[in-house]
Amino acid sequence: MIRDISGFSNPLVKRLRSLREKKHRKREGLFLAEGLRILIEARDVSVLPDILVISDDARPHPLAEELIEETLAAGGDVIRTGVEILSKITAKDNPQAVVGVYRDCPTALSAVDRHSAPIWFVAQAMRDPGNLGTLMRIGDAVGAGGVILIDDCVDPFSVETVRASMGALFTQAIVPTDWTKFLGWLREGQGQLVGTSLNASVDYQEPHYTAPTFLLIGNEARGLPPEYEEACDVRVKIPMLGRADSLNASVAAAVMAYEVVNQSKARGSQGE
């Protein structure tokens, strides 16, 4: 059903706006994604919003028309509203013309098929939503299966994370768990746990990475706790040639992940 909403005090407007806060997202099991590009990414992997909010201002983009049609066909609601109310929902002066409300979709660790992808990211106490979203985007680029979240990570369904993921959130399994459960699960099957460490003496290009590779990314400020480093099958360092002693967490994850991809490609071309 398409509904037009014009009142600021409309309960739905308040409810949508409340989804900017974690506690409301958790209670409702819903989250917001903003912008046509991200919503189309979701649609392209067959994820449609429960509620599609769309500006009544402009002539809708042909892709927005498609979204409206498909959301309605799937039983979702479409809300048409003014730019002021979109501003209120998105807390932005220049809001995106399209906002989607999605059912959150965490994956239980027990439901993860580790052999479904050659690489998995394991984020430990990642605090920056930009980093976590970027990690998802890298995961999509390298063909990873998803991001396993341990310790106190930022909410993977926050607006900022979803935005930084550029829609990759919808392509990656999001697996919130804890260290003990993760390690127990990991050791029940195949899987190489790889950590980067300032204390490691092995260059990241030296080891032979074997699928599935689990790349453990430590907290932005503190890195990995020592006992986590010790649990790794492989500890490596990315060379630092200047004064810096570390890279941004998601940047380091990308450098590591492309090394794994490149090794696998090189072995493939050697007929291994």
Place this chain on the structure above:
Amino acid sequence: MIRDISGFSNPLVKRLRSLREKKHRKREGLFLAEGLRILIEARDVSVLPDILVISDDARPHPLAEELIEETLAAGGDVIRTGVEILSKITAKDNPQAVVGVYRDCPTALSAVDRHSAPIWFVAQAMRDPGNLGTLMRIGDAVGAGGVILIDDCVDPFSVETVRASMGALFTQAIVPTDWTKFLGWLREGQGQLVGTSLNASVDYQEPHYTAPTFLLIGNEARGLPPEYEEACDVRVKIPMLGRADSLNASVAAAVMAYEVVNQSKARGSQGE
């Protein structure tokens, strides 16, 4: 001289706060850096603030004591003030206890010694301060010489850029110029211009990169303009194995830069 300031309406407080805006930074030729870690990075490459602002709240950190001493010895001012005024200057509820005011330090293209480093970044219309700061941090990690800024890039001296650089701003030459001047300068000497492109058919690991390598990073949303791509000596693509068609700009820069570093290391170990 150490001065204590307690009044919100103190002209210096207003002036420091105004440095959060580009026009005031430009007019004064000054910028802000926040936090002990970044100020110590600057000190370690012999850059001291003109003005050091420090919280009168807590017992200063031993490194902050060193900063106070060295700033005074170099003829700078030290301001002691309360957390409320630090909040006002930094526009944060929980301000860093140490803020430095630095003379901005752009490098003229004509003053760049291209042979002083094997890698240079060339950022084209980079709009996100987090990306630009991260690029500086990557530059430091890979031993790059600096970041050449062309077209309409975000201010390299904004508080957000400085923060994301984690102090690498002070280790990298910052070279604002434009495309025509850059290209003219580049072609007067040695230098391989390398661009990543979705249209390229060559994998980024295939070419032989030669120093000095200039890595051209396109705008976050639009990538490189076609004529910029055409001017590159080498056009490569980073493989995308999922649905994503691109990586975050600074992440792509890191993947490229480590390939250049790794090739150089491999050639070094072969005695080339």
